[in-house]
Amino acid sequence: MLNLQRWQTIAVIAFTALAVLFALPNVLPAVVLDHLPGWYQQSRINLGLDLRGGAHFLLEADLRSVLNERLTNLSDSVRGELRKQQVPFKDITVEQGRAVNVVLRDETQRAKAIEAIRNVDPSLGVSGSGDTIRLAYSDQDLFRRKKEVIDQSIEILRRRVDETGTIEPTIVRQGDDRILLQVPGIKDTTDLKRKINQTAKLTFHLVNEDVAAAGPNAPVPPTTFMVPTREGMQELRRSNPKAWEEIQAANPRLGPEQICRRYQPQCLPVLKRVVVGGEDLDDAKATFEQQQGGRPIISFTFNAAGGRAFCAATRANIGKRLAIQLDNEIISAPVVQGAICGGSGIITGTFTTQQTQEQALLLRSGALPATLTIIEERTVGADLGADAIRDGTVAALVGTALVILLMLVVYGPVFGGFASLAMMVNMLLVFAGMSVLGASLTLPGIAGLVLTVGMSVDSNVLIYERVREESAAGRSPFSAVATGYERALTAVIDSNLTALIAGVLLFGFGSGPIRGFATSLTLGLLTHLFTATIFTRMLLAAWVRWRRPTALPI
Amino acid sequence: MLWRPHHLIRARTNFDFLGKRKIALVLSTVINVASLVGVFVFGLNFGIDFEGGIAIQVKAKQGNVQLDELRSTLGHLGVGEVSLQEFGDASTALIRVQRQEGNNQCVANAERVMKRRAGDGWAVKPGPAGTGDVAFTAPNALDAVNWRDAVSRVGLTVQERQLPRGTVNTAKIDMTPEQRAEWCQQVAIKLVEDTIGSNYELRGTESVGPKIGEELMRNGVLAVVATLAAIAIYVWFRFEWQFGVGALIALLHDVLCTVGLFVLLQLDFSLTALAALLTIAGYSINDTVVIFDRVRENMRRYKKMGLVELLNFSINETLARTLMTSGTVFVAVLALVLFGGPVLYSFSIAMLWGVIVGTYSSIWVASACLVYLKLRPEQLRIDEEKAEKAKA
Numbered sequence: 001m002l003n004l005q006r007w008q009t010i011a012v013i014a015f016t017a018l019a020v021l022f023a024l025p026n027v028l029p030a031v032v033l034d035h036l037p038g039w040y041q042q043s044r045i046n047l048g049l050d051l052r053g054g055a056h057f058l059l060e061a062d063l064r065s066v067l068n069e070r071l072t073n074l075s076d077s078v079r080g081e082l083r084k085q086q087v088p089f090k091d092i093t094v095e096q097g098r099a100v101n102v103v104l105r106d107e108t109q110r111a112k113a114i115e116a117i118r119n120v121d122p123s124l125g126v127s128g129s130g131d132t133i134r135l136a137y138s139d140q141d142l143f144r145r146k147k148e149v150i151d152q153s154i155e156i157l158r159r160r161v162d163e164t165g166t167i168e169p170t171i172v173r174q175g176d177d178r179i180l181l182q183v184p185g186i187k188d189t190t191d192l193k194r195k196i197n198q199t200a201k202l203t204f205h206l207v208n209e210d211v212a213a214a215g216p217n218a219p220v221p222p223t224t225f226m227v228p229t230r231e232g233m234q235e236l237r238r239s240n241p242k243a244w245e246e247i248q249a250a251n252p253r254l255g256p257e258q259i260c261r262r263y264q265p266q267c268l269p270v271l272k273r274v275v276v277g278g279e280d281l282d283d284a285k286a287t288f289e290q291q292q293g294g295r296p297i298i299s300f301t302f303n304a305a306g307g308r309a310f311c312a313a314t315r316a317n318i319g320k321r322l323a324i325q326l327d328n329e330i331i332s333a334p335v336v337q338g339a340i341c342g343g344s345g346i347i348t349g350t351f352t353t354q355q356t357q358e359q360a361l362l363l364r365s366g367a368l369p370a371t372l373t374i375i376e377e378r379t380v381g382a383d384l385g386a387d388a389i390r391d392g393t394v395a396a397l398v399g400t401a402l403v404i405l406l407m408l409v410v411y412g413p414v415f416g417g418f419a420s421l422a423m424m425v426n427m428l429l430v431f432a433g434m435s436v437l438g439a440s441l442t443l444p445g446i447a448g449l450v451l452t453v454g455m456s457v458d459s460n461v462l463i464y465e466r467v468r469e470e471s472a473a474g475r476s477p478f479s480a481v482a483t484g485y486e487r488a489l490t491a492v493i494d495s496n497l498t499a500l501i502a503g504v505l506l507f508g509f510g511s512g513p514i515r516g517f518a519t520s521l522t523l524g525l526l527t528h529l530f531t532a533t534i535f536t537r538m539l540l541a542a543w544v545r546w547r548r549p550t551a552l553p554i
Numbered sequence: 555m556l557w558r559p560h561h562l563i564r565a566r567t568n569f570d571f572l573g574k575r576k577i578a579l580v581l582s583t584v585i586n587v588a589s590l591v592g593v594f595v596f597g598l599n600f601g602i603d604f605e606g607g608i609a610i611q612v613k614a615k616q617g618n619v620q621l622d623e624l625r626s627t628l629g630h631l632g633v634g635e636v637s638l639q640e641f642g643d644a645s646t647a648l649i650r651v652q653r654q655e656g657n658n659q660c661v662a663n664a665e666r667v668m669k670r671r672a673g674d675g676w677a678v679k680p681g682p683a684g685t686g687d688v689a690f691t692a693p694n695a696l697d698a699v700n701w702r703d704a705v706s707r708v709g710l711t712v713q714e715r716q717l718p719r720g721t722v723n724t725a726k727i728d729m730t731p732e733q734r735a736e737w738c739q740q741v742a743i744k745l746v747e748d749t750i751g752s753n754y755e756l757r758g759t760e761s762v763g764p765k766i767g768e769e770l771m772r773n774g775v776l777a778v779v780a781t782l783a784a785i786a787i788y789v790w791f792r793f794e795w796q797f798g799v800g801a802l803i804a805l806l807h808d809v810l811c812t813v814g815l816f817v818l819l820q821l822d823f824s825l826t827a828l829a830a831l832l833t834i835a836g837y838s839i840n841d842t843v844v845i846f847d848r849v850r851e852n853m854r855r856y857k858k859m860g861l862v863e864l865l866n867f868s869i870n871e872t873l874a875r876t877l878m879t880s881g882t883v884f885v886a887v888l889a890l891v892l893f894g895g896p897v898l899y900s901f902s903i904a905m906l907w908g909v910i911v912g913t914y915s916s917i918w919v920a921s922a923c924l925v926y927l928k929l930r931p932e933q934l935r936i937d938e939e940k941a942e943k944a945k946a
Contacts, residue, residue, distance in 0.1 A: 375763040384757045391895030399889030412559035454886030458879040465875040491847040495840040502836025509777035
């Protein structure tokens with residue numbers, strides 16, 4: 001049956017119209033685009049880094065060192081706790097990357113020792129027998145911790161990279177211990193690389209309540225300095241973007257006092273003396289209060305030295321605020337409710353869950369990050385990208401022209417023309433598909449498009465050759481076309497599915513630009529199954545009905 | 555009508571393709587064995603994607619690239635093997651530096667970079683053998699923040715705990731040998747930058763560390779194997795096992811031949827080259843499937859025809875479309891070769907060759923395999939009887 005049913009015709013037209021609609025934002029001028037809804041504006045193809053220029057880094061986090069450090073801390077805490085509970089032990093050793101081994105002097109003390117260890121961390125896995133106790137973190141715990149370290153590293157990177165004022169960095173986790181960082185448009189990566197591993201400087205300071213009470217213009221004694229608050233800086237960024245940019249661009253970087261003096265965001269006077277440094281903070285996490293309806297809070301843990309210092313400072317300053325300074329901002333200044341001894345404490349306040357998570361992340365960003373090693377780096381200058389775009393465009397246009405020419409010569413203006421038209425509609429569909437997926441167009445991606453041009457007429461070749469055969473066998477034009485389409489279908493599908501298999505696997509195994517290639521090729525092969533068969537059939541059926549040829553011009 | 559279609563092949567042809575199968579067998583075997591031997595004897599010119607290393611695209615600030623001068627300057631830099639090639643036009647070049655080992659030479663290089671960028675008072679020395687440690691000595695005492703800044707000048711990124719506490723003038727940065735090797739890539743880039751930066755503009759830099767190279771290689775081999783297997787299994791399910799085996803052998807043939815081309819022309823074997831291999835595998839099978847499809851159809855129709863005769867008949871019937879489908883892709887890829895620019899060159903050349911090899915293998919490898927695998931023994935006997943009659 002050559003003629004399509006009405007619903008099929010409508011579907012073809014609707015599908016094509018939809019493709020035009022979704023591909024359109026790529027070519028619409030910005031003026032028009034601004035008036036359209038956001039989701040529609042986003043239906044665009046992004047240029048890959050190799051075309052627009054920029055830097056691509058693959059970073060690997062040294063999770064093993066993080067674990068070892070954590071095990072060392074654990075062994076310290078266990079040692080302290082066992083001493084406190086007066087459980088004698090021979091030795092406590094760290095088994096690198098795995099566990100902490102405790103050897104007791106007296107086997108009979110085992111139960112007491114385990115109880116003491118539970119005090120340190122109830123989630124520890126305890127094994128071993130006799131006088132040996134083996135402590136290991138559970139797989140779940142390790143997994144959570146790994147994820148935390150990576151998330152935290154990502155957050156640090158985002159803060160660092162955003163600071164440079166660059167546009168939309170892509171920072172995503174890859175695999176277990178890797179982070180992919182892509183920054184479009186930057187040329188000099190020296191500064192960026194320097195920032196990558198720069199951990200934030202976290203310190204705890206007491207707020208000078210006398211100065212704070214005296215108002216914003218009170219004189220500041222030499223023991224105290226003004227530090228902008230995080231909200232203050234964010235407010236400044238909103239209300240005075242120019243000042244914000246100036247601060248970011250300043251070289252050398254402005255100190256907190258200078259920022260307060262010049263731009264007057266909300267600032268807090270804090271004592272210069274550091275109560276505890278971020279290096280003494282072991283962990284911070286978002287959690288919920290046990291009583292009082294379970295408000296979201298932040299809990300944190302110090303190591304032994306930090307715990308002592310924190311205990312002394314909080315005991316002496318109940319009712320005062322303790323400012324937590326991250327780099328040049330105060331991220332929070334909770335009021336000390338009571339002496340916080342024992343190495344851990346909580347920050348309460350009117351937080352949302354999201355806020356506590358963010359704050360915990362910020363707190364952690366001063367402590368425990370893993371070393372990030374650059375294991376892959378690709379930088380493309382913008383002019384190199386421009387060259388690539390030019391080469392790719394010329395190749396695509398010439399390739400398309402050659403294919404159309406070949407089709408027109410071999411199959412004539414009608415059949416060849418329809419196949420060429422279908423091929424162009426197919427390209428439109430690919431563009432629409434990539435726009436909807438928000439896929440990146442890379443240079444190999446352009447190569448994929450050029451290949452798609454060549455391959456998408458192949459199905460028409462198969463069909464047309466079949467039509468020629470049927471026509472030569474004496475069928476009427478109408479019947480030859482109908483039978484040709486019908487009989488060529490298995491070959492069309494079989495031959496394209498194999499190429500699709502290759503495309504899908506390529507996408508699965510490939511990375512970066514190669515994925516771009518796989519995306520455009522796979523999409524092209526999929527959509528051409530529609531254009532090469534149904535779309536050309538619709539055109540041909542209409543043509544045959546209109547011209548009623550006695551012999552097919554093929 | 556504006557013009558008449560031009561048939562690629564005027565009338566039904568009647569070539570005895572499979573009569574030449576012995577010659578084809580010899581030819582294919584020779585090419586494949588040569589490719590394999592080539593890979594082991596001469597080796598593939600692995601790009602940095604798989605071997606690790608550094609690739610820097612430079613453009614001369616004035617005039618053309620002085621390749622000889624650059625070669626001798628960079629060759630004595632102490633960053634190992636450096637290769638140079640013109641890239642695109644005479645004013646640009648691609649510098650390839652071998653993968654860096656985290657050896658003492660690299661630490662000495664770091665010292666050179668440090669002296670140049672931070673002042674002569676600096677010293678950088680390797681730590682004890684077996685570790686990746688590096689000791690930095692500054693002309694004056696620095697605190698942790700300044701230490702971090704200082705070591706970043708040689709591309710070293712450190713975390714808090716690696717830095718010394720207090721204000722001191724030496725810092726021992728502890729690293730594993732693997733971490734040092736990754737860092738040495740950065741050192742080499744900086745050294746090259748310092749050395750040629752005054753005359754050349756660095757347009758793009760790629761650095762692949764030792765670790766990722768191995769991984770990409772493993773993934774690449776896996777991808778090729780998985781693709782070949784998946785396609786062969788698909789053909790097997792859609793047809794019969796002999797077809798599946800025939801397709802697999804043809805695919806292996808195409809992939810090997812293409813690898814051979816990479817050896818012969820010493821083309822850069824990179825990730826895009828791998829993409830070319832997979833695409834060739836996916837595409838070259840198209841023609842094969844078209845012929846197989848026709849063979850299957852004819853087998854149902856002509857039960858009394860000899861197998862070789864039937865295969866020949868099917869190949870002849872589908873010859874026009876085999877040539878035409880390959881032709882359309884050929885011209886498209888030709889445009890890529892001619893205009894696609896230097897980055898895509900290896901990929902495009904490989905694809906072009908793959909299209910040709912794929913067409914050949916559909917006829918003389920995949921179809922010939924059906925004869926060797928005795929697809930229909932009883933029909934094969936008809937061929938033999940005919941051949942004997944002809945002799946007599």
